[in-house]
Amino acid sequence: MHKILLKNAQIVSETDIKTADILIEGERIAKIGNNLSDTADKVIDATGKHVFPGIIDDQVHFREPGLTHKANIATESRAAIAGGITSFVEMPNTNPQTTTVEKLQEKLDIAKETAFANYSFMFGGTNDNLDEILKVDPTQVAGLKLFLGSSTGNMLVDDEAVLEKIFSSTDMVISVHCEDEGTIRKNLAEYKEKFGDDIPIEYHPIIRSEEACYLSSSRAIALAKKTGARLHVFHLSTGKETHLFDNSIPLEEKKITAEVCVHHLWFSDADYKEKGTHIKWNPAVKTASDRDQLWEALLDDRIDVIATDHAPHTLEEKSNVYTKAPSGGPLVQHALNAMIQAHKQGKISLEKIAQKMCHNPARLFQVKDRGFIKEGFYADLVLVDLEKSYEVSKDNVLYKCGWSPFEGTTFDSTVTHTFINGNLAYAEGTFSEKRHVKQLEFNR
Structure with missing residues (x-):
């Protein structure tokens, strides 16, 4: 089971924004805390990044x-x-x-x-x-x-x-x-x-x-x-x-x-x-x-x-x-x-x-174990740099249709990393060749 450690992330929830480390083990969030020292296969310095639930x-x-x-x-x-x-x-x-x-x-x-x-x-x-x-x-x-x-x-x-x-x-x-x-x-x-x-x-x-x-x-x-x-x-x-x-x-x-x-x-x-x-x-x-x-x-x-x-x-x-x-x-x-x-x-x-x-x-x-950054939940996480700008243009639009109503707009934030079920699916413009997705489950 792989382990990924995010250090110094600014974790965003509906109640507050707090700086903490996030340990991912396999598909899920194993620990959230300060100064986590667990051995990990990969360590990502998230200093200055805001981390949202997926x-x-x-x-x-x-x-x-x-x-x-x-x-x-x-x-x-x-x-x-x-x-x-x-x-x-x-x-x-x-x-x-x-x-x-x-x-x-x-x-x-x-x-x-x-x-x-x-x-x-x-x-x-x-x-x-x-x-x-x-x-x-x-x-x-x-x-x-x-x-x-x-x-x-x-x-x-x-x-x-x-x-x-x-x-x-x-x-x-x-x-x-x-x-x-x-x-x-x-x-x-x-x-x-x-x-x-x-x-x-x-x-x-x-x-x-x-x-x-x-x-x-x-x-x-x-x-x-x-x-x-x-x-x-x-x-x-x-x-x-x-x-x-x-x-x-x-x-x-x-x-x-x-x-x-x-x-x-x-x-x-x-x-x-x-x-x-x-x-x-x-x-x-x-x-x-x-x-x-x-x-x-x-x-x-x-x-x-x-x-x-x-x-x-x-x-x-x-x-x-x-x-x-x-x-x-x-x-x-x-x-x-x-x-x-x-x-x-x-x-x-x-x-x-x-x-x-x-x-x-x-x-x-009633989506099961998603939508929050909590221990035990699936590690669906989004890292955002609030100080990194980019302009939307046809060159960076990823839709099959090849256009966006936002073309010409400059956004003063950039999604840098996206984790899906504990796996790094997207990082700095590069997509993982492997998919680790699941059908959503519901608490019903």
Whole structure:
């Protein structure tokens, strides 16, 4: 069993930042303390480095199977570990969709052979697959994903009776994409009549409006309260929605939780002029006021998790006119850097970043032995140099799609080392040739 000793690390948790040594034995953290003198196979001087628990990203689209011209599990999870994400939960809207137990197993088999980070998947709900949902072993998936707004493929769940039956029939966390489809279709028809297919991108947050988001989110929450379902609302994008959520009880006691994504915390509608369809997401990036209110809700714990919704498309696809340009963009490589940049701007503490990107995803999905730097836990660790800057450019983007919405941005921090299950997976720009990943386990 190999031993690795990290010396003088500044360990970041939700409560404090403390300087200590970390002894890794095999896959797990064996000791945390001062002046550890244990014999080790490798000693890393972490002086001046901040060490975060490995980030758990609860929402990614790695496009495999069926959409692998955009991305695949290998390429995107490799980019993720360069950004400090050591575990990911991948979404079901692939081709074919992950809406049967058989298709779920096929994706698990792919990840076992190709993933560079620890992995799990969401199981997809549709208008007609309740029987399959009831077959799912809740220890094998992070949860259930429902699209209450349009999605890649035909995964829109718009039958109210089916929706209530799903909410009433499972104890799994139900994660939802909330946008009211009727509102969006009405708005889109209005702007298509005015502009044709080449609608100016600035109208995207008006088409996929605050009203569309709030209507859908409030209905989902009302249904969760009626049925007692465990609901997690993905990627909030409006200030109005934040008032639907509670911060009066600990996360472990919440039945209804919320997430915000990096792009909704970083960009606003003022950025469409420069970035165009490169920042076309669903839900849409909205106003600076919305962004400010999302930050406020994140900091006061109405919002529980920061995620990426990493969803790459090729530049050719993104360069289409509005109605044909797909929504989504690649983010896993730069998410932690972006949040640390926000820290340097005085918007968030490092402790809060650890809480929202590491601890809380583990708590929310009951991930076993991850998300914290604790003795006995898996040694998923990320070393960050807060004083080492770099500029995002096509030359250093690792996504298969070859671009990033952050191109031209200088981040004043760099991920230097990433450990996965006690093994050094990434160091100073170099990847290990060996993979030491695991399927995520859940305390259920």
